Amino acid sequence: MVSAVKRILIGRPLKTRETSHAKIGVLKGMAVMTPDALSSVAYATDQMESILVVVIGASASKAYISNVLGFSMIGTLIIIGLAFLLYLAYRNIIHSYPQGGGAYAIGLNDLGKFWGLSAASTLIVGYTLTVAVSVAAGIDAIGPVVPFIGSHKMLANVILTLIIMLINLRGTSESANVFVPFTYVFIGCILLLGVGAGIEAMTHPQSIHMPTSVGMHAVQGMGLFLFLRMFANGCSALTGVEAVSNSVPVFKDPSSKRAQRLLLTLVVTLSLLFLIVSSVAMLHGLTYNPDIPLINQESMLVFGTHGFGYVVTVIISFATMCILGIAANTAFTGCPALWSSMARDGYMPRWVLHKGDRLVYSNGIVFLTLISLVLTIGFDAKVNELMPLYGVSVFYTFSVSQLGMVVRTLREKDTRWVSRAAMSIIGFTLTAAACLIFGITRFTNGAWLVFVCVPLMVFAFSKIRVHYEHVKDDLKYDFTRPLHVAEHSVTIVPIASVNKSSVNALEYAIANFKNVIAVTVIAQDSVDVAEAKERKFRAEWERLHSGVRLIVIHSQYRAVAKRIQRFIELELDLYDNENITVVVPQFITKRWWHKLLHNKTGSILMAWLLLSGSVKVIAVPYRLPR
Known part of the structure; x- marks a missing residue:
């Protein structure tokens, strides 16, 4: 049943040799890697204007507003x-x-x-927030035109997140097939909005207000710090650019060349769309509205709210919601890939390296979903409350990458190294400034979580690496030590009663070990009953003709597992730890709820044996047919 449902939701398992078919090219890469960056166009200008509202009066003229918005254009x-x-x-x-x-x-x-692990930590925070922010922004975008979604935002957020998770579990190539149309439709919608705004400007020039240098100088309250805050908020348009470099292996060969081509395509497309949204808002004097995103305002202004124009407005709103929603897909591709790189270096658990049936890092995808849902619910799916965490984490990684390129360029000093170092220094200065401004101005609004979580994550990653190094050292075999075969050893088989499960374990022990002894514990309320039970047990044992010595232990405190533990501890005085083997019989029930009906003596004994680290332990299962 479970396998059938899994096959329906995720698809048939792929063979390892089908890896090449699961990789993508530039066309599909636009759907998988760029939605995070492209979707930021839908809220980056809003984020800038949210800072500028403090210098826009309630009754300000359109010309004055356009002068204020001239700073957002800069x-x-x-x-x-x-x-x-x-x-x-x-x-x-x-x-x-x-x-x-x-x-x-x-x-x-x-x-x-430290720099690498701190960058990884902030990347993880950024990817997690990408899912939460993108889905929340997508639901906000469609809310004004679909009232049901607007009134059930949290439920819509959870459902959309789970849908994107399932699509990604089907594989990178298949998720790209699903998201390709939405990505290109969004790009087409913004280009259509730009063309429509241009036609509107030519046919109704009186509605256009260009900012002037005199007018911008006359703006009251506009200072350097406010401009830097606006700039930092607007830098949210760059979120997701790093995803391509994190996921180079998912591209078809030559993977590096394809990744570089996609990165250039992304930056050009992102710049054009961002320019259109900011320009239309500035020319028409459209201001920040927490309930209606700028793209919705622009489409309503350009195409209208009646007839065919309203249909176009709804299509643009729907396309915006889709690109914001599938922006989470970038994180579902980039974050598991980052975790796999860290796991190869020993800084993440090895299970994130596991590829599922569809040749994607399924464990990482599910884990990312769980963390993102916790954030979505914890912050009530509010973009403005999630954004401070987002900005600090994203721009810290940008700063690390720019600083790293400065160091690398100065060390290698290849052709044109001076100009390349200068550009990297400028990039580092700008991204570090944006990170610093985000951290200072939004510290009390939630950015402090990043400053707390990142050091903790760096510490955790370091401890994981230390553990793996210790395991490697502890397991490394010393070939100067001769292979040791124990001559004096004992194998202990705990037996509750003479049944198929215990005899199955006994036969295994006899076939594979020497000096086998069986141990049973009798715990009853009275001495007479205990003696009667021992006589019955010994009679059944004699009928086996096993030739194995039986030791019967009476427990006055009815503690079966503890008495066996005590017996093993006594044997430790006679044999070395490595020369004692305990073969534990276990029967496995057919249905999961049957397990609730049986005691856990065998499990408790095995847990003690494993945790005590003293002897070898073997479980011999016997499956019940009904």
Whole structure:
């Protein structure tokens, strides 16, 4: 039943040799890797304008508003320039680290362990928040035009997150097939919005208000710190750019070249869409509204709210919701890939390296879903409350990658190293400034969680690595030591009664070991009953003709497992630990609820034996047919 449902939801298992068919090219890469970055266009300008509302009066004229929004246009142009600097940095990272890892890889190898692990920690925070923020923003985008979703936002958030998880569990290539149309429809919608706004500007020039230098100088309350806050918020448009460098191995060969091509396509597309949204808002004097995102305002203004224009507005709203929702797909691809890179280096549990039936890191996908749902519920699916955590984490990774490229360029000093180092230094300065501003201005709004969680995560990753190193050292065999075959050993078979399960374990012990002894514990309320039970047990034992010595132990306190434990401890005085083997009979019930009807003496005994670290333990199962 479970297998059938799994096959329906996820699909047939793929063979390892089908890995090449599960990889993607640039076309599908736009659907898998870029939605996070492209979707940020839907809220980046809103985030900038949310800072500028303090200098826009309630009754300000459209011309004054456009002058204020002129600063958001300056911020947009600076951010676009920063996007191309990030492209150059991540292009080199892809070339240098084709196995993936992005900022984590360059931090670990070029800056040191702390930088690499802290970058990985903030990347994980960023990816987790990508799912929570993207899904929440997507639901917010469709809420104004679909009232039912607007009134059941939390339920819609949970359902959409689970749907995206299931699609990703079906495989990278298949998830790309699902998301390709939505990605390109969104790009087409924003381009259509830009064309429509251009036609609107030409046909109704009186509705257009261009900012002027005089007007911008006349804006009251606009200072450097406020501009930097606006710039930092607008930098949310760059979130997701690093995902391509983290997931290079998912591309078809030559994977590095395809990843670099996709990165360039992403940066150009992102810059164009961001420019359109910010320009339309500035020219028409559209201001921040917490209930109606700017893209919705722009589509209503350009296409109207009646007839065919309303249909176009709904399509743009739906496309925006879809791109915001599937932006989480970037995290479902990038985060498990990052975890796998860390696991290969020993900083994450080995189980995140496991690829599921569809050749994706299914354990990582499920784990990411659980963390994201906790954040979504904990922050009530509110984008503004999640964004402070998002901004600090994302721009810290940008800063690490830029700083790493500075160090790498200065160390290698290849052709044009001076110009490349200068660009990396500029990129580091801008991204570090954005990170610092986010951290200071949003510290009390939730950004403090990042400053608490990241050091804890770095500590945890370091301890994981230490554990794996200890395990490796402890398991390393000393070939100078001769192979030792125990001459004096004992094998103990605990038996509750003479039945198929215990005899099955006894036969196994006799066939594989010498000096086998059987031990049983009799615990009854009265001496007479205990003696009667012992006589019956010995009679059944004689009928076996096993030739194995039977030891009967009476327990006055009815503690079966403890008496067997005590017997083994006594045997430890006669034999070395490694020369004692305990063969534990276990019967396995056919149905899960049958387990609740039996005592756990065997399990308790095995747990003690394993935790005590004193003897060898073997469980011999016997499956009950009914």
